[in-house]
Amino acid sequence: MLSALDLARRIEAGTLTPRAVVEMCAQAIAAREAEIGAFTALDLEGARRIADSRAALPLRGLPVGIKDIFDTVDFPTAYGFSAYAGHRPNSDAAMVMAVRRAGGIILGKTVTTELASLQPAGTRNPRNPAHTPGGSSSGSAAAVAAGMVPLAFGSQTGGSVIRPAAYCGVAGYKPSYRLMPTVGIKTFSWSLDTVGLFGAGIEDVAFAAATTTGRDLRIDRQAPQAPSIALVRTHLWPDATPDMQAAVERAARIAEAAGARVTELTLPEIFEDAIRYHGIVQDHEAFRALAYEYDMHRDKLGPILSAQLDNAAAITTDRYDDARRNTRRARQVFAELMATTDVILTPSAPDAAPHGLSATGKPTFNRLWTLLGAPCVNVPGLIDPNGLPLGVQIVGRFARDKIALAAARHLEAALAQAAKR
Amino acid sequence: MLSALDLARRIEAGTLTPRAVVEMCAQAIAAREAEIGAFTALDLEGARRIADSRAALPLRGLPVGIKDIFDTVDFPTAYGFSAYAGHRPNSDAAMVMAVRRAGGIILGKTVTTELASLQPAGTRNPRNPAHTPGGSSSGSAAAVAAGMVPLAFGSQTGGSVIRPAAYCGVAGYKPSYRLMPTVGIKTFSWSLDTVGLFGAGIEDVAFAAATTTGRDLRIDRQAPQAPSIALVRTHLWPDATPDMQAAVERAARIAEAAGARVTELTLPEIFEDAIRYHGIVQDHEAFRALAYEYDMHRDKLGPILSAQLDNAAAITTDRYDDARRNTRRARQVFAELMATTDVILTPSAPDAAPHGLSATGKPTFNRLWTLLGAPCVNVPGLIDPNGLPLGVQIVGRFARDKIALAAARHLEAALAQAAKR
Numbered sequence: 001m002l003s004a005l006d007l008a009r010r011i012e013a014g015t016l017t018p019r020a021v022v023e024m025c026a027q028a029i030a031a032r033e034a035e036i037g038a039f040t041a042l043d044l045e046g047a048r049r050i051a052d053s054r055a056a057l058p059l060r061g062l063p064v065g066i067k068d069i070f071d072t073v074d075f076p077t078a079y080g081f082s083a084y085a086g087h088r089p090n091s092d093a094a095m096v097m098a099v100r101r102a103g104g105i106i107l108g109k110t111v112t113t114e115l116a117s118l119q120p121a122g123t124r125n126p127r128n129p130a131h132t133p134g135g136s137s138s139g140s141a142a143a144v145a146a147g148m149v150p151l152a153f154g155s156q157t158g159g160s161v162i163r164p165a166a167y168c169g170v171a172g173y174k175p176s177y178r179l180m181p182t183v184g185i186k187t188f189s190w191s192l193d194t195v196g197l198f199g200a201g202i203e204d205v206a207f208a209a210a211t212t213t214g215r216d217l218r219i220d221r222q223a224p225q226a227p228s229i230a231l232v233r234t235h236l237w238p239d240a241t242p243d244m245q246a247a248v249e250r251a252a253r254i255a256e257a258a259g260a261r262v263t264e265l266t267l268p269e270i271f272e273d274a275i276r277y278h279g280i281v282q283d284h285e286a287f288r289a290l291a292y293e294y295d296m297h298r299d300k301l302g303p304i305l306s307a308q309l310d311n312a313a314a315i316t317t318d319r320y321d322d323a324r325r326n327t328r329r330a331r332q333v334f335a336e337l338m339a340t341t342d343v344i345l346t347p348s349a350p351d352a353a354p355h356g357l358s359a360t361g362k363p364t365f366n367r368l369w370t371l372l373g374a375p376c377v378n379v380p381g382l383i384d385p386n387g388l389p390l391g392v393q394i395v396g397r398f399a400r401d402k403i404a405l406a407a408a409r410h411l412e413a414a415l416a417q418a419a420k421r
Numbered sequence: 422m423l424s425a426l427d428l429a430r431r432i433e434a435g436t437l438t439p440r441a442v443v444e445m446c447a448q449a450i451a452a453r454e455a456e457i458g459a460f461t462a463l464d465l466e467g468a469r470r471i472a473d474s475r476a477a478l479p480l481r482g483l484p485v486g487i488k489d490i491f492d493t494v495d496f497p498t499a500y501g502f503s504a505y506a507g508h509r510p511n512s513d514a515a516m517v518m519a520v521r522r523a524g525g526i527i528l529g530k531t532v533t534t535e536l537a538s539l540q541p542a543g544t545r546n547p548r549n550p551a552h553t554p555g556g557s558s559s560g561s562a563a564a565v566a567a568g569m570v571p572l573a574f575g576s577q578t579g580g581s582v583i584r585p586a587a588y589c590g591v592a593g594y595k596p597s598y599r600l601m602p603t604v605g606i607k608t609f610s611w612s613l614d615t616v617g618l619f620g621a622g623i624e625d626v627a628f629a630a631a632t633t634t635g636r637d638l639r640i641d642r643q644a645p646q647a648p649s650i651a652l653v654r655t656h657l658w659p660d661a662t663p664d665m666q667a668a669v670e671r672a673a674r675i676a677e678a679a680g681a682r683v684t685e686l687t688l689p690e691i692f693e694d695a696i697r698y699h700g701i702v703q704d705h706e707a708f709r710a711l712a713y714e715y716d717m718h719r720d721k722l723g724p725i726l727s728a729q730l731d732n733a734a735a736i737t738t739d740r741y742d743d744a745r746r747n748t749r750r751a752r753q754v755f756a757e758l759m760a761t762t763d764v765i766l767t768p769s770a771p772d773a774a775p776h777g778l779s780a781t782g783k784p785t786f787n788r789l790w791t792l793l794g795a796p797c798v799n800v801p802g803l804i805d806p807n808g809l810p811l812g813v814q815i816v817g818r819f820a821r822d823k824i825a826l827a828a829a830r831h832l833e834a835a836l837a838q839a840a841k842r
Contacts, residue, residue: 073713084511087511090505090508091713091714091717092712092713094709094710094712097709097712097713097716098709098712100716101712178611178612181608181611181706181709181710183611183709183710184608187515187602187604187605190599190602190603190604191599213738214737214738215738288515288518288519288602288604289515289602289604291513291515291518291519291522292494292512292518292605293512295518295521295522296512316635317634317635317636399742
């Protein structure tokens with residue numbers, strides 16, 4: 001994989017050119033893209049032409065992949081939906097412009113599941129092409145995992161950043177709700193859709209988030225302090241495989257051995273209900289956000305999304321308003337809870353990447369945190385007996401993203417140390 | 422003007438056809454559109470063709486105008502910006518679909534100021550064509566005021582629904598933040614942009630809001646109870662003209678005489694600051710939401726919007742985050758304040774519609790309520806010595822839209838009674 005921070009430092013030091021980074025990407029793409037299918041569109045020539053002119057800017061002319069639900073003028077933007085093949089928006093999404101303003105190069109658009117739903121696309125997992133890379137940000141996670149690009153943007157409504165990051169063994173960062181604007185992104189659920197980032201490691205996604213938002217989020221300038229970590233199993237723990245359960249418990253022990261204060265936390269009952277609220281809020285909003293597609297292009301929708309919207313039609317506004325009210329309450333309780341710990345440690349997904357491409361896995365261990373708007377980080381470094389990555393998740397307090405990133409970095413380093421022994 | 426509710430009742434009773442309503446609109450358009458310039462696109466033929474087939478649906482085939490910052494597949498959508506002339510989105514905005522699903526007919530697109538900013542467009546005020554109709558929902562307010570359409574949708578980020586409604590002498594309703602989805606609307610500020618409605622009277626906008634959101638918002642089925650009203654001048658009261666100050670105080674007396682409990686309320690100081698937060702939040706977000714237009718089409722932007730974005734570039738994320746935090750606090754204080762009264766009475770604008778078309782008036786008396794996400798209603802019925810409308814505003818508690826609409830209706834009826842005497 002390509003570390004964005006490492007590349008940026010070498011470019012800053014003058015020992016590497018942005019153009020040379022484009023060639024690294026081009027080589028990986030030539031070697032693996034035919035098998036993996038991470039991109040819907042690429043512009044290597046354009047990147048070669050302009051990369052070096054961006055070397056002095058914060059993102060140093062680094063190539064970036066953009067999930068195809070983000071509007072781009074220079075690339076077709078089909079939102080993963082056949083009815084929109086070849087569509088060209090008339091403006092770039094806000095975060096695409098943020099990448100440009102920071103001196104990043106848009107190398108290409110990455111595969112999204114259909115309209116960022118659970119309806120799978122064809123991308124394969126670079127760790128094992130017989131397995132799904134997860135979704136909905138399938139191409140962004142796979143492109144980073146295959147070293148085809150050092151950074152990629154995605155989005156999460158249920159678990160669409162953390163899950164594919166876990167399945168592909170890369171760092172994934174879903175910021176606090178609205179830390180990054182969703183302007184110019186095809187909406188699935190306006191209360192939940194969150195922009196996120198993929199990179200080789202935690203420092204890389206923190207670096208990219210800092211440069212594209214202008215916020216103090218870099219964590220590479222000093223070694224992170226040992227955090228306090230609450231191990232949270234949630235009532236869904238039995239849905240995690242034994243391998244995943246063991247991975248999370250092992251991560252807790254390794255973190256503790258590296259100096260973290262590790263406690264166990266049982267969530268109050270309100271959070272069990274909250275997972276149901278997620279589905280109500282998401283689907284009620286999707287029925288409205290995707291009204292045109294549902295009413296006018298229903299024959300072109302895949303069966304999973306189509307059935308989801310069929311069911312969504314029956315969710316009353318009363319149930320939706322009730323779910324929204326209870327969500328606000330759950331957020332308050334969560335803020336109080338997070339006064340006692342820096343971060344939570346919990347699974348990123350129920351499992352390693354499932355076999356086959358007919359489904360993208362389940363957002364079981366993501367929906368609650370997305371609903372709460374909390375920052376989430378997938379920490380790579382553990383593997384299952386078959387060599388597939390097992391991602392563990394660090395969850396922080398709303399708007400305390402830097403603390404979550406630093407804690408994730410601490411754990412990542414500890415896992416890397418432990419792997420060496 | 423055309424009362425949507427009255428027309429819907431007559432269609433329901435079988436004494437009027439939707440097609441006949443289209444003809445009423447066509448007549449008003451033929452008589453006044455050349456002078457007023459409320460529409461950017463019209464499809465009378467399409468409306469004639471399908472209107473009667475919608476008679477059994479909740480909106481009864483009524484024609485609706487849509488502000489041209491809402492995406493529509495069937496009409497060009499230029500967001501009031503010359504660079505986007507002739508643009509055709511590939512899907513309809515969520516509220517456009519909500520109108521269709523409820524059985525409304527999209528009659529045409531109405532003029533917006535440039536990208537819904539303070540940069541004026543050419544629409545004239547139907548009450549006096551030498552005056553501005555206000556902005557940014559200029560065409561929607563003017564089209565309803567001229568009887569060219571019974572209902573029109575607009576949006577408000579500062580005062581873009583309530584102010585033009587006041588200037589044009591129609592009912593304007595800005596719902597609680599996110600009661601209506603903004604999906605498919607050109608973003609100016611994602612924390613503030615709010616969909617709103619224009620109609621002949623308060624019952625009409627309540628009827629339209631109920632039918633397009635599926636919420637219990639109709640207030641026409643029984644006479645509204647007399648509300649408790651707090652007269653709030655705010656520290657900006659000196660910015661209101663003597664005519665406007667007199668209008669608001671007169672409205673308070675008339676409401677009291679009609680049975681309302683009227684008190685006076687001085688807002689805590691936090692709300693004085695909050696008006697500054699509005700500008701910080703709005704402009705910081707606009708610099709990101711309109712990044713493509715600012716970076717790629719700057720030469721085509723009008724001078725007012727261009728200067729606003731120039732200044733916005735200097736707003737740091739720290740100031741923005743601070744404004745967002747303080748806004749959350751102000752919302753909590755506001756919720757506590759609103760436990761003591763049903764609604765607030767305050768000016769809709771500083772004045773009657775200013776003379777000339779070079780500016781759209783000021784959002785002085787709107788920004789605070791938009792920031793708080795509170796439901797706002799412009800109540801028409803008072804006029805200044807020159808015969809121009811003077812709008813007074815009812816502001817409710819967040820998510821208590823029906824109470825605000827009912828109180829506005831009570832005041833509207835009392836003003837109408839008083840005008841007869």
